[in-house]
Amino acid sequence: MAARWSDGLNGRALTVGLVVATVLTTAVALWLSLRLHDQHEREMRRQDILSAARQSALNFTSLDYRHYDRDSTNVLKGATGDFKKQFSAQTQDLTKLVAENRSVSEGQVLDAGIVRSDARSARVLVVADSKVTNTAVPKGEARTYRLRLDLVYRGGRWLTSDVEFVG
Numbered sequence: 001m002a003a004r005w006s007d008g009l010n011g012r013a014l015t016v017g018l019v020v021a022t023v024l025t026t027a028v029a030l031w032l033s034l035r036l037h038d039q040h041e042r043e044m045r046r047q048d049i050l051s052a053a054r055q056s057a058l059n060f061t062s063l064d065y066r067h068y069d070r071d072s073t074n075v076l077k078g079a080t081g082d083f084k085k086q087f088s089a090q091t092q093d094l095t096k097l098v099a100e101n102r103s104v105s106e107g108q109v110l111d112a113g114i115v116r117s118d119a120r121s122a123r124v125l126v127v128a129d130s131k132v133t134n135t136a137v138p139k140g141e142a143r144t145y146r147l148r149l150d151l152v153y154r155g156g157r158w159l160t161s162d163v164e165f166v167g
Helices: 002-061 065-077 081-101
Strands: 104-117 121-133 141-154 157-165
Touching: 002 065, 002 104, 002 121, 002 141, 002 157, 065 081, 081 157, 104 141
Parallel strands: none
Antiparallel strands: 104 121, 121 141, 141 157
16 A cells, blocks of 8 residues: 555656646746747847938938939938938928039948947948039049938838938
8 A cells, every 4th residue: 555655646746747847848938939039029120220221321322413302302201300300401402502513422331330229219320432423523523421320210110310420
């Protein structure tokens, strides 16, 4: 009889051990999957921020007097806040200026890096080159821009709220 009682105790201990192991394994798996999901979300946000900043810098450095209305509209589509107000306010004068000078700027983003970001805002540094031609330099002139872009997340999109030339 003592052997049966001991066998029953061992069987219960084994069952309890298996239950505990299953619960621990499930908890660890859930914790790891949540961490993986968070990491994936952060990487997607990082890529979205960099993509928006690159596009904004490209739009800002690629302007052509022959279709300046379209080009300036592209800049404004990715803009918000003070930057949008300032650029919009200057568009009429800039349209006249680029037309008079027959200005063409062909931008190319060389690199971009996030300085800081959270779920609602980001600061990105962008290095861009452009070839600028106009009546003063008809054969073209290379220019390099170092830009600091501040972005905010609005309406499901990252929009540029400030642009500053740095360095």
